[in-house]
Amino acid sequence: MQKIILASQSPRRKDLLSHIVAKFSVQAADIDETVIPNESPITYVSRLSLEKAQHIFNSNPDAIVIGSDTSVIINDRILGKPVDLQDCINTLSLLSDKQHQVITAFTVMSKNKTITQVVSTDVLFKAVNEEEIINYWHTGEPQDKAGSYAIQGIGAKFVKAINGSVSSVVGLPLVEIEQVLKEVME
Known part of the structure; x- marks a missing residue:
């Protein structure tokens, strides 16, 4: 079995990947995540997922490395933390x-193949007032979340509907990654 490395420090991504991969290690990829001027959201997340995977793969060339990046987008605008x-x-x-x-992009990189995919999910918020936002802020949850909310946590109370992959919104599209991992391991 080839060694699999998740190029992420996100506990959410680690937890998600454990649902489909029994054994893997985690290494944080320290890269510059600055948006390039006029870079589209899809290009941005794709570039970061590839750079994260490449960063870890450079010192682990016999491994399969998974890099990922997630952004919250409204009107083509990337909403950061x-x-x-x-x-x-x-x-x-x-x-x-x-x-x-x-949108979440992921890259699966091995010595024989590199595959990057992007998964987009539509999320509909309920009407949220300032008092609810302030109360939510004081839970501590939104501070390190793109778009200022966590669908897997308290922030789920703002989500009226979702069309697409819930795991992708959390940070790792499991259906798609499992499929690509099978392809890379062949």
Whole structure:
């Protein structure tokens, strides 16, 4: 069995991958995640997933490396992690009572093959008021989450509907990754 490495420090990605891969290790990929001017959201997440995988693969050339990146998008705008409470209020107010997209790109890299895919999921928020946002901020959950919310946590209370992959919104599209891993291991 070939060694599998998840190029991520996300506990959510680690937990998700454990549902489809029995044994793997985790190594954080320290890369620059700055958006390039005029870079589209799909190009951005694809580039980061590839760079994360490549960074870890460079020192583990006999392994299969999985890199991934997730962004919350509304009107072609990438919503990052909030820098403070006001940023969280602005972000969640923007998402309030609207549909947005969560896109996750993943790259599976081995010495024989590199495959990158993007999975897009539509998420519809309920109307959210400022008091709800402030209360949510004080739970500590949104501080390190793209788009200022976590669908797998308390933030699920804002999600009215979802069309697509729930695991992709959390950070790792399991159906697609399992399929690509089978292809890479052949």
